[in-house]
Amino acid sequence: MNKFLKIMFVLVIVAMTGATLLQLFFPDYMGRHSSYGVAYGWQREIAFWNIAMIIILLAVNIKYDWFYLQAVLLALIVGGTCIGTNHLVRFIVHQSFINGVGALENYLLVLGWFLGWLIELKTRNIKV
Template sequence: MEKKRMIKISRYYLMFMLVACTGASIWQLYLPQIGEAFTDWGISVGWQREISLWNIAIIVSIVIALRSNNTEMIKILVIQSVILCWLLGINHLISLLMNFTFKYLIHILGIFEVMLVGGVWGTYILFKYFIQQKGISIEHMN
């Protein structure tokens, strides 16, 4: 029963990632000036287009995993997404701290949405998978 619950939680997490990557891909591809206005990174249409294309590849992978219902593929994408969320979130945090202003909304959103929601939630899922795999019962740990 716990395994089915973990897959369900992982699917919700990947749906969140699907929405987040889709949104990021759209604004990176079609509205790159948002990056200039709301980050300290400025505008770089070529790099932003490349980031959008990476997001599209992740989106396709997530859709394939969700449609196939392949447990191992879902776990791998959760691992990939967690690593990506932590690294991107930390990058936003560093950029914001180096030149703090509330004008840089993309960095603030990156810290909360990417690092705290995507990173923390995904880490929780991976921790639960680890506990489940090792056969450890958290209820008995006091």
């Protein structure tokens, strides 16, 4: 796997670990800074989902497999686009700063996953 993707995976693992800890242990803080408000059960579900994603990201980062790397990248691109769009809609409707940041963050990650995938294709001499 190319270095760019490895760095992206590590950065996302670190960010998701931080978000998981905040969602689990400081849900009031997270809720106050979101246009969605405090919803303890939902915030725990987000944290549990993050834990599942961290496991997948660690696995693909530790043991390289071209097929699974593509599946994970596709999932990250689709998920990031959907989550980013959800944040963007919430930002437009409620002018919530944190949702604007969430939209921008997710769209930048999608761009990064796409570029990393293209770099990997180029190193494998696969034409797009």
